[in-house]
Amino acid sequence: MRWGLQRAAARARSLRPGRRWLVLGLAVAAQIASLSALFGVAFVIPELRQAYGITVARAGTLAGLPSLGLLLTLLGWGVLIDRYGERLTMAVSLGATAGLLAVFPLVDTALGAGLVLFGVGAVAGPVNAASGRLVMGWFAARERGLAMGLRQTAQPLGMGLSTALLPVLAHHYGVGVAMLLPGVLAVAVLPLVVKFAVPPGKAVAAGPAADAPQPQRAGSSPYRHAAIWRVHAVSMLLGVPQFTVATFALVYLVDQQSWTAPAAGALMAAVYVPGAAARLGAGVWSDRVGSRLRPVWIIACCGAVALVLLAAASPLPGIAVVLLVLAAVLTMSHNGLTFTAVGETAGLGWAGRAMAVQNTLQAVSSTLTPVVMGVLIDWAGYRTAFAAAALFSAAAAVLLTPPQSSRRAAVRQ
Numbered sequence: 001m002r003w004g005l006q007r008a009a010a011r012a013r014s015l016r017p018g019r020r021w022l023v024l025g026l027a028v029a030a031q032i033a034s035l036s037a038l039f040g041v042a043f044v045i046p047e048l049r050q051a052y053g054i055t056v057a058r059a060g061t062l063a064g065l066p067s068l069g070l071l072l073t074l075l076g077w078g079v080l081i082d083r084y085g086e087r088l089t090m091a092v093s094l095g096a097t098a099g100l101l102a103v104f105p106l107v108d109t110a111l112g113a114g115l116v117l118f119g120v121g122a123v124a125g126p127v128n129a130a131s132g133r134l135v136m137g138w139f140a141a142r143e144r145g146l147a148m149g150l151r152q153t154a155q156p157l158g159m160g161l162s163t164a165l166l167p168v169l170a171h172h173y174g175v176g177v178a179m180l181l182p183g184v185l186a187v188a189v190l191p192l193v194v195k196f197a198v199p200p201g202k203a204v205a206a207g208p209a210a211d212a213p214q215p216q217r218a219g220s221s222p223y224r225h226a227a228i229w230r231v232h233a234v235s236m237l238l239g240v241p242q243f244t245v246a247t248f249a250l251v252y253l254v255d256q257q258s259w260t261a262p263a264a265g266a267l268m269a270a271v272y273v274p275g276a277a278a279r280l281g282a283g284v285w286s287d288r289v290g291s292r293l294r295p296v297w298i299i300a301c302c303g304a305v306a307l308v309l310l311a312a313a314s315p316l317p318g319i320a321v322v323l324l325v326l327a328a329v330l331t332m333s334h335n336g337l338t339f340t341a342v343g344e345t346a347g348l349g350w351a352g353r354a355m356a357v358q359n360t361l362q363a364v365s366s367t368l369t370p371v372v373m374g375v376l377i378d379w380a381g382y383r384t385a386f387a388a389a390a391l392f393s394a395a396a397a398v399l400l401t402p403p404q405s406s407r408r409a410a411v412r413q
Helices: 002-015 019-052 056-084 086-106 110-124 126-138 141-152 154-173 180-196 226-257 261-270 272-289 293-313 317-331 335-346 348-380 382-399
Strands: none
Touching: 019 056, 019 086, 019 110, 019 126, 019 141, 019 154, 019 180, 056 086, 056 110, 056 126, 056 348, 086 110, 086 126, 086 180, 126 141, 126 335, 126 348, 141 154, 141 272, 141 335, 154 180, 154 272, 226 261, 226 293, 226 317, 226 335, 226 348, 226 382, 261 272, 261 317, 272 293, 272 317, 272 335, 293 317, 293 335, 293 382, 317 382, 335 348, 348 382
16 A cells, blocks of 8 residues: 555656646745734844834744744644645635734734734744645655755745845834734745645655554554654754854854854854754755765764863864854754654644644754753853753764664655
């Protein structure tokens, strides 16, 4: 039955060879709109303070409300994705996001802005999981790593777009007008989602990677087995070094390496380029070796070594900066692989819920890591924090099964 489905998938793809790339491009565009809505407010904090007469702390709280809304609703959205499909869920999400952002210019109090931003987080979140499930269905295992790697470039693209445009719009026209941009993007993508974001049918969703478990019986929960919990745990562990470097790299350059803030910011913004390339390369690599988790194991090991060396080399300015960039690229390169591994382990019937759980756990990691590592830095310094982050990366490597020669065969179709 399995090989019959895969042969049917090959015939289906031969009839529609370009359709899956259109779906992939649409998934990237939808995710850019969603990410801009969720995280764009962080780039207009100075205008938020001026518009509502609030402190930096309160403005930061406003900027964090979309993440809170996201955290509280993702699991419910995952159920809806699996039950009603990607197209309906993405269309509802994008439409509701645009509607809420359209209200933003009418709000004249910080409380009103907070309610809108919380609502945006609550409705914008499912696009990531839904688009991931959609792309998984259209691409077979031997090219799925490449496809999901390309989809993961939406994060640096969305953050780069927000960084470039939102502060300029907020400075000239106000924060309310600036926050209309993600809404405009959502409106632009919405009709394309309605027309083209259709599932390929069960036949096209062929096979997992070589190291993924066999698909569960229809309706059977993958959470009865240890495999998916292991991938979730690895992703959370690797989130600690990722968000440690992402959060504190700039201030480390300023405090410890005597860089100016603009120069440090320019360097860290530039790191997104090789970071996106690393995610794409990791996806291609996983396709070539027929495994998602073996590359993650190697990335985790290399990340741990880079962070240990960074902690040791902090007194050496030139070497420390090179190691910081290397650590930043390595720690952000695993996301596409673990996200794909979760979906493949769950199977398409549970992929929406599993990807929503993955995003929820990553949100927990991204929320707690800056707090805990900030306390550690105040208490013991940056070198200790980088060494502690290396321990989490090493723990992820230990949790993963080491590469085995029996799994070196390419993924069959």
